[in-house]
Amino acid sequence: MKKSIAALTASVLLLATGCQEEIAAQPDLTLEQKPETKILLTLGDSISAGYGLDAPETQRYSAFLTEMLHAHDENDWRDCNYAVSGDDSSDLLQRLYDGKAIRLPAADEIVIYIGANNLLFPYKTYIQNILSENSTPESQTAAKKTLDQEIDKGLNRLEADLDTMYQWIRERNTVDEAPIYLLNIYNPYADLTDETLPSSDVLMREYAEEQITRCNQVLSDFAAVHDDIHLVDIAEPFAQCGEAPILGEIEPGNIWTIDPHPNTEGQKIIAETIFSAIKEYRNETSL
Secondary structure (H helix, E strand, C coil): CHHHHHHHHHCCCCCECCECCCCCCCCCCCCCCCCCEEEEEEEECHHHHCCCCCCHHHHCHHHHHHHHHHHHHCCEEEEEECCECCCCHHHHHHHHHCCCCCCHHHCCEEEEECCHHHHHHHHHHHHHHHCCCCCCHHHHHHHHHHHHHHHHHHHHHHHHHHHHHHHHHHHHCCCCCCCEEEECCCCCCCCCCHHHCCHHHHHHHHHHHHHHHHHHHHHHHHHHCCCCEEEECCHHHHHHCCCCCECCCCCCCCHHHCCCCECHHHHHHHHHHHHHHHHHHHHHHCC
């Protein structure tokens, strides 16, 4: 019981990350020959911050993506990652209000991964309730009803926050409306089979899939009404992996205590998927 709660709590610990300010020197180039400095700005939660990695500043997807962009266009790309572990959409919006993303005005590419914690926080409370020593069938039924209601509220907040977030970014970004790449949410439990799970976990796996699908629909619908927002489907490549590229090891009968954050391979998959979307957009716009 304590292990389950501790593991779920650990997955939402705050982990602030900042912008990598240093730019590699180019002493052999003249001023005219120096590559242009460009900003990759990343907003989000623990997935983007690189929670659980040995070296987040070099192993998170924004770091890999910065390297890919540099190799592709030879510009001097700077990884400005303002993601904070534990943030939901309202937390991210507040950080924008507080001016935390200081490189936003100069950002050339903007990546956002948000929404998972709008689902996770209500679920954490639900788990704490059903694992309580005072838990009864009646209290568990009530906890499930509360979970449904809180997730509905979380998804409604996500929809509203995305709209405000978009307006805030557009009013302040000065780089000729830099494209925004909005990532959907992957399911870390998608590869689990009924044969390996207790019946209660089968139901919760199906519930997780249902709610993640709802969240991704909110993200997809929002991107669809904005020409400068490009939905990046990272859920599909994660689902295609034989085993989810996450930090936690799945133990039958104990799946809700695993760490769902991407491992280094998972972070690379995210970077590669975003890079493909950027290249596709650039070809369409002749950039």
